[in-house]
Amino acid sequence: MRSSAARPLSTDDSDTHDTAILTIDLAALADNYRDLRNRTRAAECAAVVKADAYGLGMVQTASVLWRAGCRTFFVATIAEAIDLRTLLPDAVIYVLNGVLAGTAATFQQYGLRPVLNSANEVRDWAGYCAHFRKALPGAVHVDTGMNRLGLSAGEVDEIQDAAELWQTFALSLVMSHLACADDHTHAKNAHQRTRFDAVRAKLPEALTSLANSAGILLGPDYHYDLVRPGIALYGGHPQRQGESPFRAVVHLMGRILQIRHAPQGESVGYGATRTLQRPTRIAVVSAGYADGLFRALSAGDGETGLTAYVGPYAAPVLGRVSMDLVSVDVTDVPEAFCRRGAWVELLGPNVSAHTMAAQAGTIDYEVLTSLGNRATRRYIGG
Numbered sequence: 001m002r003s004s005a006a007r008p009l010s011t012d013d014s015d016t017h018d019t020a021i022l023t024i025d026l027a028a029l030a031d032n033y034r035d036l037r038n039r040t041r042a043a044e045c046a047a048v049v050k051a052d053a054y055g056l057g058m059v060q061t062a063s064v065l066w067r068a069g070c071r072t073f074f075v076a077t078i079a080e081a082i083d084l085r086t087l088l089p090d091a092v093i094y095v096l097n098g099v100l101a102g103t104a105a106t107f108q109q110y111g112l113r114p115v116l117n118s119a120n121e122v123r124d125w126a127g128y129c130a131h132f133r134k135a136l137p138g139a140v141h142v143d144t145g146m147n148r149l150g151l152s153a154g155e156v157d158e159i160q161d162a163a164e165l166w167q168t169f170a171l172s173l174v175m176s177h178l179a180c181a182d183d184h185t186h187a188k189n190a191h192q193r194t195r196f197d198a199v200r201a202k203l204p205e206a207l208t209s210l211a212n213s214a215g216i217l218l219g220p221d222y223h224y225d226l227v228r229p230g231i232a233l234y235g236g237h238p239q240r241q242g243e244s245p246f247r248a249v250v251h252l253m254g255r256i257l258q259i260r261h262a263p264q265g266e267s268v269g270y271g272a273t274r275t276l277q278r279p280t281r282i283a284v285v286s287a288g289y290a291d292g293l294f295r296a297l298s299a300g301d302g303e304t305g306l307t308a309y310v311g312p313y314a315a316p317v318l319g320r321v322s323m324d325l326v327s328v329d330v331t332d333v334p335e336a337f338c339r340r341g342a343w344v345e346l347l348g349p350n351v352s353a354h355t356m357a358a359q360a361g362t363i364d365y366e367v368l369t370s371l372g373n374r375a376t377r378r379y380i381g382g
Contacts, residue, residue, distance in 0.1 A: 019255045019286035020375035021343075024056050027381025028247035029233060030068040035246060036229045037069065039216055043223040046072035048212070048230030050080060050096065055369040056234055056250065060379050062087055065233070074228055078103055078112065085110045094139055094173070098149070104128040108136060113172060115139045119155040122165055129169040139173035140203065144195040145188060146179040153199065160202040171206045173226065174199075181214035181222075182239050189218060213238035236364030237354040244354055250368060252347035252375065254287030254326070256310075259338055268327050269319025273300030276318075283315065283330045285344045288323045292371035293346060295321050296360040306359055309345040311337045 037045040047070045053061040062073065062084060072092040075081050081095045092113065098121050099107060099114035107114055108128075116122045116138050129136050143150030151159075159165055176196045180186035196210055207225040213232035215222045217239055231237075237244030260282040268274045268282065285308070289295050298320040299305030305317035308328050315328035326346075330338045345351060353364040360367070 022375040050076035117149040137172040175209040274319035
């Protein structure tokens, strides 16, 4: 079946050593950042670049985001923060996982800001600042119903009037995290916002932040002073409903290694899970679950798996995805497109991360962070 969707990025057949190529469009990344910033004009738009920028490369992506105007970044670990500081000496960098025992000096050395996730962490950070008589900045994360990281309501009540804590470090941000923002109809969104308003009123004056990518799409009531997009920057869809309004950043192409002709009644792949219902032309493509194509994208008898694209033509997966290979049905694809060495789109404008995630029973985040390092990476538009 021919698609009317956008064409994938061109790939030069002369690259004889490459059998899979992961293209990361840095111009699309910058456009997505500007789009998000325009949606939140009253708030600062930060960027979440944890997990190596969701698997796409923090070195390359953070530099582009900085040039696009981003000045505040969030990472998960102190090791990520140190790497980012080396790259961006003037950025504001928050470490979401907080400050562990023995790491406070490293935060000071590299000019990093911990996100303090418990009353004990607040005390520890304040104690370190008091010892060195330096009011270093830090954020306080309050839990508003996710029950993951963050100060409970009881902990906030416990320390809200402890003047000696708030006078010894610089409270730069009060933040929380939405649990259900991917569903804009969920009642918990408004419930968390109400709780956040109540809790932040008990703490000293500081900037406030509640919205991640999905929270941004909930509207200005959730934007506060600073928003923290992650998946939307990289082209993923932060909400369950509809398709992503953001530009695709990632394109994964695999090369056809062989064209096979198999009669009706034959099976394809491990476990013989797919029996052919007609004489079938099969393209064996050089990509598999080692490259981020989940085994859940397989298509046994009676199942619908991933649909790849050969040029503008749909090519459904046949049988199980294996570690290095995936077979697709090219019976209905013109022969001119089906030759050894031709490229097959596995992720891109015709196969979004959102579509792949839904097919695999997961989320866009896992699709991007599972792409691995085996495919040749190309950065364009930076």
